[in-house]
Amino acid sequence: xxIEVRNIVKRxxxxxxxxxxxxxxxxxxxxxLLGPSGSGKTTLxxxxxxLEWPDEGDIRFDGEDALQQGxxxxxxxxxxxxxxxxxxxxxxxxVAFGLRVQPRAVRKSEAAIRARVHDLLDLVxxxxxxxxxxxxxxxxxRQRIALARALAIEPRILLLDEPFGALDAKVRKELRQWLxxxxxxxxxxxxxxxHDQEEALEVANRVVVMDKGRIEQIGTPxxxxxxxxxxxxxxxxxxxxxxxxEVRDGRVRLGASDLDLAADGAASGxxxxxxxxxxxxxxxxxxxxxxxxxxxxxxxxxVQRADVALTSAxxxxxxxxxxxxxxxxxxxxxxxxxPRRYRIFAAEA
Amino acid sequence: xxLTLTWLSLIVLIPLAGLFIQTADLSPAEFWAxxxxxxxxxxxxxxxxxxxxxxxxxxxxxxxxxxxxxxYRFPGRRLFDAIVDIPFAxxxxxxxxxxxxxxxxxxxxxxxxxxxxxxxxFTPLGIxxxxxxxSFPFVVRxxxxxxxDLEAELEEVAVxxxxxxxxxxxxxxxxxxxxxxxxxxxLAFARAVxxxxxxxxxxxxxxxxxEIAPLLIVIRLSEYRYADATAIAVVMLAxxxxxxxVINRIQRRAxxxxxxx
Numbered sequence: 001x002x003i004e005v006r007n008i009v010k011r012x013x014x015x016x017x018x019x020x021x022x023x024x025x026x027x028x029x030x031x032x033l034l035g036p037s038g039s040g041k042t043t044l045x046x047x048x049x050x051l052e053w054p055d056e057g058d059i060r061f062d063g064e065d066a067l068q069q070g071x072x073x074x075x076x077x078x079x080x081x082x083x084x085x086x087x088x089x090x091x092x093x094x095v096a097f098g099l100r101v102q103p104r105a106v107r108k109s110e111a112a113i114r115a116r117v118h119d120l121l122d123l124v125x126x127x128x129x130x131x132x133x134x135x136x137x138x139x140x141x142r143q144r145i146a147l148a149r150a151l152a153i154e155p156r157i158l159l160l161d162e163p164f165g166a167l168d169a170k171v172r173k174e175l176r177q178w179l180x181x182x183x184x185x186x187x188x189x190x191x192x193x194x195h196d197q198e199e200a201l202e203v204a205n206r207v208v209v210m211d212k213g214r215i216e217q218i219g220t221p222x223x224x225x226x227x228x229x230x231x232x233x234x235x236x237x238x239x240x241x242x243x244x245x246e247v248r249d250g251r252v253r254l255g256a257s258d259l260d261l262a263a264d265g266a267a268s269g270x271x272x273x274x275x276x277x278x279x280x281x282x283x284x285x286x287x288x289x290x291x292x293x294x295x296x297x298x299x300x301x302x303v304q305r306a307d308v309a310l311t312s313a314x315x316x317x318x319x320x321x322x323x324x325x326x327x328x329x330x331x332x333x334x335x336x337x338x339p340r341r342y343r344i345f346a347a348e349a
Numbered sequence: 350x351x352l353t354l355t356w357l358s359l360i361v362l363i364p365l366a367g368l369f370i371q372t373a374d375l376s377p378a379e380f381w382a383x384x385x386x387x388x389x390x391x392x393x394x395x396x397x398x399x400x401x402x403x404x405x406x407x408x409x410x411x412x413x414x415x416x417x418x419x420x421y422r423f424p425g426r427r428l429f430d431a432i433v434d435i436p437f438a439x440x441x442x443x444x445x446x447x448x449x450x451x452x453x454x455x456x457x458x459x460x461x462x463x464x465x466x467x468x469x470x471f472t473p474l475g476i477x478x479x480x481x482x483x484s485f486p487f488v489v490r491x492x493x494x495x496x497x498d499l500e501a502e503l504e505e506v507a508v509x510x511x512x513x514x515x516x517x518x519x520x521x522x523x524x525x526x527x528x529x530x531x532x533x534x535x536l537a538f539a540r541a542v543x544x545x546x547x548x549x550x551x552x553x554x555x556x557x558x559x560e561i562a563p564l565l566i567v568i569r570l571s572e573y574r575y576a577d578a579t580a581i582a583v584v585m586l587a588x589x590x591x592x593x594x595v596i597n598r599i600q601r602r603a604x605x606x607x608x609x610x
Contacts, residue, residue, distance in 0.1 A: 051505050071508045078509040084502035088524040088603070098510035101520070146506075153510055 001062055001156040001189045002027055003048060008057035010043055010213075017043040018054070019213035028187045030180075032200035035210035036236070041193045042161055044210075048191065049078045049159050061156060074157075077150030077188075081162035083142040085134040091145050092130040095120055098153040120148040123182070140171040144178075151186070160192035164199065176203050197237050201225060209233050231345035234274045241280060241319045243273040243310075247344065259289045266344040275339040277322040278303075282329070288338030292319070294329050304329060308337065368586065371579040383580045388556050389565065392581075395473060396542055396562040397588060403480030404538035410481070411488025411533060418489075419496045433490070436483045441546025448479050449551045471553030476561060479548045480541040487540055488533035495529035496522075524603075531600040535593055542589055 005023040009016065018040045025031050033041040046052040048059060050071030059066040066074055086094050093100075095117045099108055108116065121127040124144040134142055143163060150158060163179070164172040180203050183190055194200050200207045201221040209216045209224055209232075217229045228234035235242065246253045247268050252261045254273075261273075285291060292308035295318070299305070303322045306329050310317045321337070323329065372380065383389060417423075418430055436444060452459040452469040462469055469475045499522065507521045523530070545563045552559045562585050569578035 049509055051509070071505070072511045072513070074509075075511075076509060078506060080502045080506060082500070082502065084500060084506040086503065086507075086521060086525070088527070097507070097512070097520075101507075101510065101512040101516045149506075149510070 002060075003157060003189065003191070004058070004060040004063070005044070005048070006058040006060070008044070008047060008054045008059070010040075010047060010052065010054050016213050018047070021057075021213070021215055023208060023215065023218070025189060025191060027189055029205050030183045030190045030192070030203065032204035032207045033191065033193045033210060034195070034197060034200040034207050034237075036195060038212075039210040040213040041195075041208075041210050045159050045161055045191060045193050048157070049076050050074050051078070075153060075155050077147075077153065077155030077158045079143070079146050079150050079158070079160040079163050081165040083134070083139075083146045083166075085142055085146060085149075087134050089133075090130065091121070091126070091132050091134070091137070092117055094134065094145055095149045095152050097149060116152065120152055123151070123186075124148045138171075139167045140175055143167065143175065147179075147182075151188075155188060158188045158190040160190065162193055162195070164196075165194070172199075179203060201237070209236065211236070228274075228343065231272055231274065231348065234343055234345070239277045239320075239322075241275045241277060241321065243275075243317065243319075244347065245271050245273045245344070247271045252344065254290075261289055261339070261342070264344055267346060270347040271344050272347050273339075274343045274345065276341065277305075277320060279339060279341045280319075280321045280323075281338045281340050282306075282321065282323050282327060283336045283338065285334050285336045288336035290337040290339075292335060292337055294331055294333040294335060296331060297329050299325060308335065310337075365586070368579055368582055371575065372583050375576050375580060379576075380580050383577050384584050388560070389562075389581055389584075391557040392560050392562040392565040393584060393588070395476070395560065396585070397592075399473060399477050399480060399561075400538055400541035401592075403477050403484055403541045404534055406477075406481050407485035407488050407537040407541075408530065408534050411485045411492065411537070412530070414485070414489050415492045415496055419493060433486050436486050441483065441544065442550065444482060445479060445547035445550030448475070448482060448547060452478065452551065470551055471555075471559065473552075473559050475551040475553070476548050476559060479551050480544055483544050483547055484537035484540045487536040488530075491533035491536060492526060492529045495526045499525055527603040528600050531596055531603060535596040535600070538592060538596070539589065542585070 003023075003025040005021055008018050008021045010018040021040070021044060023044075033044060035041045043052060047054050048066075050066070050069065050073075053067070061074070086097065089097070096113055099113045099116060102108070118127060118130075121130055124147060126141060126144055126148070129137060129141060129145075134145070137145065143166075147160075147163075164175050167175065176199055192204070201224075204221065206218060207221055207224050208218050211232050217224055217233045219227075224233060225237055228237065234240055243254060245259070247263045247266045249268065250263045252259045252263050252271075252273065281288065290310055292310045295307040295309055297304060297306045302325060304325045304327070305320060305322050308319055308321055310319060311334075329335070375383070414433065418426065418433075449470055450456055452462070452475060454460065454463045454468070454470070456470070459470055467474070469478060503521055503525065504517050507517045512520070543563065545561075545567075548561055549564055552561065552564070554560050554564060562581060566578045566581050566585075569575075569581065
């Protein structure tokens with residue numbers, strides 16, 4: 001099942017939650033909608049599910065107009081951040097709900113319902129909890145039951161709204177892996193919302209980065225990480241060092257000094273230089289285009305993180321860099337810095 | 350813990366024990382005679398029967414009011430919301446006088462009803478009306494906050510699973526708020542059984558016809574038949590306790606399945 005989102009606009013009063021959004025999801029993909037809170041990602045998901053209606057635009061499932069159908073007719077599985085399990089029903093009945101409320105004409109027999117629910121509970125590896133109530137389960141178990149319940153209706157599309165948002169870090173990581181494997185098994189077109197970049201990059205085939213109701217970039221995890229199209233994407237995904245620079249005639253200037261860097265075709269004017277923390281090489285004082293004094297050094301795991309005050313900038317700018325541990329740094333060292341890879345974006349007006 | 354129990358004993362248990370001690374003045378035979386006398390039985394039947402009916406009515410009415418207040422935004426909603434509290438605040442005698450005036454044969458509602466051959470004031474029907482009036486705010490105020498807090502997501506997920514409106518209400522919403530509904534029912538019932546002030550104005554208080562048990566107790570007291578009064582009181586206490594206990598058990602079962610997540 002493909003999902004096509006065309007030119008969707010949704011306003012809440014004067015606030016545009018979605019501002020002319022276009023998106024196409026191919027059959028069997030697992031796509032992440034990534035963005036800060038208020039970026040419109042959940043609203044988009046709810047519109048696709050039929051829980052919210054757009055002011056303008058079109059939603060098509062396999063070319064068919066989905067806006068003609070209510071949420072119940074779209075055959076979309078929806079998983080909420082806080083599970084939304086029916087607490088007065090056992091795990092079994094929760095999963096069976098979608099099968100039991102079907103119109104009598106198409107409803108399965110009791111035996112068929114039991115078999116289907118047991119299959120689903122096996123799929124999420126929680127068959128042993130069938131007779132328990134939601135309040136007796138852990139967060140991770142609840143979310144897996146919520147997923148089994150959504151899958152019971154054989155949804156054409158699976159939508160997950162911050163599915164791991166309410167879980168602690170460790171369970172989150174496990175569940176992430178598990179969702180990835182599950183998707184490889186069942187291959188239902190899936191869309192999930194997250195504000196956690198690591199989650200998006202690790203789980204999804206493609207990532208849709210959103211900000212302020214607009215899509216900033218769509219691409220594979222590697223694409224959005226390595227080739228961010230906008231300053232927002234660069235800043236939002238991965239850790240970045242940002243320096244305010246000025247581009248003039250193809251030269252990059254930081255304060256009064258001319259950095260010996262190619263402007264990469266960036267237009268003249270006030271701009272921002274983006275460098276990944278680990279893309280900043282540290283060397284002897286005269287080795288790089290920037291110079292700085294080390295203020296503080298912390299080491300953990302394979303990296304050494306240092307706060308460096310840039311002296312070559314007009315004022316003193318403090319940046320954080322990551323270097324391998326074998327290159328010893330100590331507070332007070334004066335070092336040269338050279339961006340191995342960098343991007344220049346026009347400064348936002 | 351100890352303090353709580355002491356307080357509970359002082360405030361609740363000691364007065365109740367006093368009631369039983371008073372009754373102990375009577376021999377079992379005397380007690381039985383008082384309790385099974387025609388007038389007592391009729392009064393008890395009237396009190397409990399009408400209270401149950403009134404509580405059930407309050408439940409239905411109250412649920413409709415709760416639904417309107419929680420789910421719809423309409424002009425005057427807050428005023429309407431405040432009006433629900435009036436039976437709480439109104440001295441019950443005032444409520445009784447007002448209802449009697451309204452339902453008397455020349456009253457605004459009494460006159461058209463009388464034309465239809467329905468007599469409300471000074472009949473058991475009047476008692477029932479007064480009981481509904483004073484008990485339905487209990488249902489509203491216990492169920493309202495719970496329905497308000499019920500996550501919209503529960504309904505959304507049900508709809509996305511293909512449930513129609515009927516299924517959403519019957520299979521999701523009502524079971525989710527069942528404990529609150531039962532509490533509301535128990536409170537409404539307790540209030541209706543115990544109601545005195547408003548009922549005696551509208552009841553007419555004919556022995557065996559429209560005389561409620563609390564009134565009979567007061568009559569016995571004014572006749573200085575204290576033992577008779579306490580005997581009836583003990584029966585009322587036991588019966589009321591039984592009803593509340595049953596409702597509580599049902600509620601416990603509902604709650605055991607659906608504790609707050």
